[in-house]
Amino acid sequence: MARNQVKKASTDTDMTPFVDVAFLILAFFIMATKFKPAEPVPITTPNSVSSQPLPDNNAVMISIDKDDKVYFSIMSKSDKQKPFDLIVEASKLRNIPLTTEDVNSYRDGDMIGMPFSKLKGFFDLPHDQQLKYKQEGIPVLDSATAELTYWIAAAKQVFAGEQLKILIKGDAVSKYPVFKAVVDALKKNDEQKYNLVTSPEEAPQGTDLYKERLQGKSKEAK
Amino acid sequence: MDTGGDDGQKKGPGVKKAKKLNTRVDMTPFVDIGFLLITFFIFTATMSAPTTMDLNMPKDTDKKDEETKVKQSGALNILLGKENSLFYYEGELDPTGANFKSATFKEIRDVIINKKKEVVDKYVSDPACEAEAKAKGKTVDDYCKQKDFFVIIKPTDDAVYKNVVDILDEMTINKVARYALVPPFPTELEAVKLTESAAGMNTAPPAK
Numbered sequence: 001m002a003r004n005q006v007k008k009a010s011t012d013t014d015m016t017p018f019v020d021v022a023f024l025i026l027a028f029f030i031m032a033t034k035f036k037p038a039e040p041v042p043i044t045t046p047n048s049v050s051s052q053p054l055p056d057n058n059a060v061m062i063s064i065d066k067d068d069k070v071y072f073s074i075m076s077k078s079d080k081q082k083p084f085d086l087i088v089e090a091s092k093l094r095n096i097p098l099t100t101e102d103v104n105s106y107r108d109g110d111m112i113g114m115p116f117s118k119l120k121g122f123f124d125l126p127h128d129q130q131l132k133y134k135q136e137g138i139p140v141l142d143s144a145t146a147e148l149t150y151w152i153a154a155a156k157q158v159f160a161g162e163q164l165k166i167l168i169k170g171d172a173v174s175k176y177p178v179f180k181a182v183v184d185a186l187k188k189n190d191e192q193k194y195n196l197v198t199s200p201e202e203a204p205q206g207t208d209l210y211k212e213r214l215q216g217k218s219k220e221a222k
Numbered sequence: 223m224d225t226g227g228d229d230g231q232k233k234g235p236g237v238k239k240a241k242k243l244n245t246r247v248d249m250t251p252f253v254d255i256g257f258l259l260i261t262f263f264i265f266t267a268t269m270s271a272p273t274t275m276d277l278n279m280p281k282d283t284d285k286k287d288e289e290t291k292v293k294q295s296g297a298l299n300i301l302l303g304k305e306n307s308l309f310y311y312e313g314e315l316d317p318t319g320a321n322f323k324s325a326t327f328k329e330i331r332d333v334i335i336n337k338k339k340e341v342v343d344k345y346v347s348d349p350a351c352e353a354e355a356k357a358k359g360k361t362v363d364d365y366c367k368q369k370d371f372f373v374i375i376k377p378t379d380d381a382v383y384k385n386v387v388d389i390l391d392e393m394t395i396n397k398v399a400r401y402a403l404v405p406p407f408p409t410e411l412e413a414v415k416l417t418e419s420a421a422g423m424n425t426a427p428p429a430k
Contacts, residue, residue: 015249022256029263046384048391050275064383167274172384176302176377179386180405183279192281195274198387207331208397 041065041111041135046172047201049209054197059165060086060155061197062148063111066171068178069137071113072151074106082158083108090154091116094147098123105130113137116147140181148185156189169197275390279403296341296370300330300389301406303414304380308389312337315409322413327388334373334396341371365399373398376406378414 043065056075063071076082084100091098094116105123106112113135114122125133140148155164166186170179186194203210294313301309308330311321325333345367355365373393377386386403393401406414 015253019249019253019256022253022260026256026260026263029260029267033263033267045272046387048273048275048387049394050273050391052274052276054272054274168277170383170387172382172387174383175379176381176383176386177379179383180377187279187281190281192279194277194279196277196387196390197272198275198391200271200273201391203395204331207335207395209395212397 041069041071043169043171044173045169045197045199048196048198049201049203050198051200052195054167055165055195058159058162059167060152060159061167061169062182064168064170064174064178064182065137066173067137068174069113069135070140070148070178070182071111071135072138072148073111074108074155076108080108086151086154086158087112087119089157090150091119093150093153111135115139116150140178140185146181146185148182149188152186152189152191156191166191166194167197168194275387275394277390277403292372292374293370295344296337296368297372297374298334298337299374299376299410301410301414302375302377302381302385302389303418304378306382306385307418308385309414309417315413322417324417327385327392330389331392331396334392334398338368338371338396338398342367345369368399371398371400373401375401375403376410377403378406378411 041063043063057077059075061073061075063073065071074083074086083106084103087103087106088098088100096116096119098120102120103123105125105127107127110130112119112122115136115138118136122130122133122135138148138151140146152166155166168179168182183194186192203213297313299311299315303309306327307324308327309322309324310330310333311323313321315322348366351366351369355361358365375386375389390401390403392398
């Protein structure tokens with residue numbers, strides 16, 4: 001019996017190209033993502049047209065949050081011992097000495113924002129609690145108790161003979177006097193060159209810099 | 223979907239037909255997971271890596287001869303006030319405050335560009351300076367033409383950090399070769415205060 005069977009159209013789509021594309025995009029995002037280190041306080045940096053990348057080795061960062069509190073962090077990827085040395089050295093300069101055991105809960109890039117008198121108690125906390133702890137900020141404004149100077153002096157000692165980058169990361173709404181106090185503390189240590197951390201922004205159209213970049217001159221106007 | 227072919231030729235009774243296994247895998251959960259991960263990475267991605275901006279401060283000095291000298295004709299003073307307000311004057315501050323003007327961050331760019339143009343237009347070819355620029359590997363435009371142009375940035379205590387970065391950025395944008403960050407004089411603070419109270423804050427008078 002010859003049956004004239006109508007072939008049922010398959011409702012099944014071939015998913016393979018779809019999967020291919022999906023995983024291609026996935027691979028791209030995995031590669032492109034750079035995880036932010038955990039920050040105890042979020043800092044929104046202002047925008048600028050500069051295009052230099054941020055160094056993450058042999059650098060110290062002074063952060064100012066939106067409540068004008070000052071934090072200090074050490075970034076030393078190549079030598080894991082340096083951050084401990086630096087904290088110990090700074091506490092010695094302030095005459096409240098700590099030992100390496102006291103500070104070994106410090107991790108590369110963590111933000112320290114405590115006066116030296118309370119530093120030991122802070123480092124005794126477990127690391128995950130340190131990140132959640134609401135820190136007081138390093139005193140800077142009053143020149144008699146400005147402890148930031150000791151931190152910078154210690155950084156200069158520990159990184160002696162190497163190129164040390166000083167980064168200042170300020171929140172857009174932080175007050176100028178705090179920034180000035182930070183710069184004054186740096187000046188006291190004879191440091192005149194700093195890098196301000198900013199978010200990238202395009203050069204506005206029609207300006208001199210815009211024209212220069214259009215011509216393909218990559219040299220920064222400085 | 224091909225389910226293994228039931229419509230094959232009937233064999234004799236008792237002959238069991240080997241069922242062909244379906245080799246097709248259902249891809250749907252695979253795709254689900256794939257896109258879930260994509261969404262996760264899109265949200266966590268920090269696409270714009272932070273950049274840095276150079277800032278060089280001069281060494282504090284008490285000696286008069288070490289101080290940077292600025293020609294009055296090419297000086298532009300910019301004061302940063304509270305709530306993103308901005309004031310500027312050219313040359314020396316008039317005792318009556320006649321040349322003390324206020325501007326917004328949008329307007330200041332034109333002020334800087336105009337002043338720079340004014341100074342550059344006045345430039346008369348100086349071969350000694352041009353030779354020096356070449357020796358130092360700097361362009362004649364930056365090193366000689368705007369030699370007398372100097373922007374003095376004076377943030378008051380009411381200014382926020384963003385204002386300072388914005389104005390420093392403006393220097394980069396307009397390719398100002400010489401600028402400095404200095405504290406304001408008491409007379410200037412007085413002028414800022416007067417202008418602010420006269421304008422009742424927020425309602426800054428137009429720049430021109």
